[in-house]
Amino acid sequence: MVVASTPTPGSVHGNKSQLATVTSGIGALGVQKNDDPLAKTPPPRSRGYDNQPGAVGNVLSAKVALALSPSEHPPERSGFPYVTPLLELCLESVARGFAKDQRCLLKGRLPDSLRRRIVNLLDTRLSLEIAGTWIEDEAYWWRRASCRWPTFVTKPGSTAVAHGRSWKQMYFEKDFEEAVVAASGSCDATDHEKQTRLDQKALFGRRWIRNVRFANLASDEKNPALRFEPTLFRPLAGRLTSLTITYGAPNGLGADGYHRSKFGMSQNDCESLSNCLGSADSLLTLALPNNFLDCKKVRIVARGLGENVSVTKLDLSHNHIGCRGVRAVAKLLDGKSILRVLDLGDNRVASGGAFALAFALKKNTSLQQVCLRLNAEIGDEGGESICTALRHASVNRTSRVESLNLSGCGLGPRSARAAARMIKCENSVLVSLHFAGNDDFGPEAGGAFRAAFLAAPEEEEESLNGGHVDEPSSKHNKQRPMLVKINSQESSKKKKPAVLPSVRFLETRGCSFGAETDDALHDAVSKNAELVDRKGHDVQFPDRIGGVITNKTFFENLRETSRHEG
Numbered sequence: 001m002v003v004a005s006t007p008t009p010g011s012v013h014g015n016k017s018q019l020a021t022v023t024s025g026i027g028a029l030g031v032q033k034n035d036d037p038l039a040k041t042p043p044p045r046s047r048g049y050d051n052q053p054g055a056v057g058n059v060l061s062a063k064v065a066l067a068l069s070p071s072e073h074p075p076e077r078s079g080f081p082y083v084t085p086l087l088e089l090c091l092e093s094v095a096r097g098f099a100k101d102q103r104c105l106l107k108g109r110l111p112d113s114l115r116r117r118i119v120n121l122l123d124t125r126l127s128l129e130i131a132g133t134w135i136e137d138e139a140y141w142w143r144r145a146s147c148r149w150p151t152f153v154t155k156p157g158s159t160a161v162a163h164g165r166s167w168k169q170m171y172f173e174k175d176f177e178e179a180v181v182a183a184s185g186s187c188d189a190t191d192h193e194k195q196t197r198l199d200q201k202a203l204f205g206r207r208w209i210r211n212v213r214f215a216n217l218a219s220d221e222k223n224p225a226l227r228f229e230p231t232l233f234r235p236l237a238g239r240l241t242s243l244t245i246t247y248g249a250p251n252g253l254g255a256d257g258y259h260r261s262k263f264g265m266s267q268n269d270c271e272s273l274s275n276c277l278g279s280a281d282s283l284l285t286l287a288l289p290n291n292f293l294d295c296k297k298v299r300i301v302a303r304g305l306g307e308n309v310s311v312t313k314l315d316l317s318h319n320h321i322g323c324r325g326v327r328a329v330a331k332l333l334d335g336k337s338i339l340r341v342l343d344l345g346d347n348r349v350a351s352g353g354a355f356a357l358a359f360a361l362k363k364n365t366s367l368q369q370v371c372l373r374l375n376a377e378i379g380d381e382g383g384e385s386i387c388t389a390l391r392h393a394s395v396n397r398t399s400r401v402e403s404l405n406l407s408g409c410g411l412g413p414r415s416a417r418a419a420a421r422m423i424k425c426e427n428s429v430l431v432s433l434h435f436a437g438n439d440d441f442g443p444e445a446g447g448a449f450r451a452a453f454l455a456a457p458e459e460e461e462e463s464l465n466g467g468h469v470d471e472p473s474s475k476h477n478k479q480r481p482m483l484v485k486i487n488s489q490e491s492s493k494k495k496k497p498a499v500l501p502s503v504r505f506l507e508t509r510g511c512s513f514g515a516e517t518d519d520a521l522h523d524a525v526s527k528n529a530e531l532v533d534r535k536g537h538d539v540q541f542p543d544r545i546g547g548v549i550t551n552k553t554f555f556e557n558l559r560e561t562s563r564h565e566g
Contacts, residue, residue, distance in 0.1 A: 373406065
């Protein structure tokens with residue numbers, strides 16, 4: 001350490017050897033002599049935290065540090081005069097020894113401000129057991145997740161919203177997913193040590209693990225990649241709400257190249273999953289996409305779902321499910337069904353499977369979203385049966401379907417006419433319809449869709465009760481045909497007010513309607529959506545299951561109910 005001292009005038013002039021020594025020392029430091037008079041002005045002295053310059057010749061006098069209160073943030077550690085406060089040194093020491101002593105985070109030991117500052121100084125490489133037990137701060141878990149998965153955290157849409165809006169929950173779920181996928185490609189049935197570690201990891205993380213998504217699990221007929229009962233459903237009983245499983249090749253194709261056995265869900269895995277579904281009383285979402293599921297395997301899974309009382313969303317898309325498998329799924333849509341979302345897109349569903357679904361939709365009172373996209377073998381007859389079934393269910397006030405996707409299903413003019421009648425149905429609750437990619441519709445179907453939005457809906461109930469209706473006019477700008485008067489009693493009844501179609505979105509890309517019809521249909525749907533939004537209280541929707549009203553007229557209906565009860 002160099003200590004500067006102020007020499008006396010006599011010693012400088014009296015001892016030239018000492019002056020030469022000082023001069024040589026300055027030269028050794030690389031300081032060049034400058035004869036410019038302006039350069040002889042000394043630089044300003046450093047100032048301390050009290051904004052007072054240090055004394056001449058005393059280097060340490062510039063290091064003036066003020067005491068910090070527990071609620072005060074420390075100053076920035078920059079500049080020559082900085083001195084680390086004792087409080088900060090203590091906090092750093094506590095953070096370094098946190099792995100051995102965690103009592104500093106006990107409630108009442110320290111003020112909350114100091115506890116937060118200690119958590120901010122903690123290392124992200126702490127043991128997961130210690131961090132999960134003692135640290136609840138979301139900022140720490142975001143920092144830890146950013147260090148471990150920087151690409152995932154910074155990717156758009158990869159937030160904690162899908163994980164219970166908690167970074168801690170997201171960290172435990174992703175850590176558990178990676179451990180299971182890694183073990184599926186490396187451990188066998190005889191490796192009890194790795195399996196025990198997986199079971200313990202699931203048991204410890206059961207407080208935070210809710211949504212699990214396994215991608216690229218190793219597929220093996222002899223050694224199951226995932227032990228559903230001891231590793232998943234037993235430790236996470238009553239807590240697991242969403243399960244997504246996709247079997248693939250976790251370590252790539254390898255030197256052997258592509259083999260069918262490396263992909264898809266085996267029959268043994270289907271049996272194990274089916275045996276556990278009956279006791280999974282907290283599972284709400286089950287997704288098995290891209291698993292090469294055929295009719296036999298789906299029937300095994302459906303057998304377990306028949307005993308389940310909690311699953312409301314079932315995703316079986318991108319598989320090889322045929323008519324027999326669809327019939328097994330349709331049996332789940334009975335009077336006891338609570339399924340709200342059913343996705344059978346991109347399978348091998350034909351007209352026979354469509355007929356089975358149509359029969360189930362006539363009586364089902366729980367489904368809200370149905371997706372059958374990319375099933376080209378459904379055909380015109382299958383599409384007509386589904387649309388007709390939904391129309392009859394709407395007339396009987398049993399349909400709850402709000403979204404129907406029949407894109408790329410090979411539909412034709414018969415399906416288009418049935419869909420137009422379904423749209424005009426008075427009691428329909430359909431909000432979103434998708435018919436894209438059905439190029440056999442043709443211009444005639446486009447006109448039928450347009451007329452469904454421009455013309456007032458027919459009185460379906462009166463026509464079913466025996467009333468006769470004149471043939472509708474081909475042009476939408478003509479007046480609506482009047483109902484034939486049957487007797488004087490019916491003629492004295494008041495005519496029901498026209499109800500707007502409930503559909504707010506209609507996708508018809510690639511349906512061969514023509515540019516003019518597409519533009520006119522788009523304008524008609526947009527105008528109908530505006531009218532429905534503007535006069536939402538005039539739209540008559542059937543009551544929801546259990547008396548719960550989920551449409552936009554909740555408060556209006558609530559006031560009407562209270563008025564009648566009063």
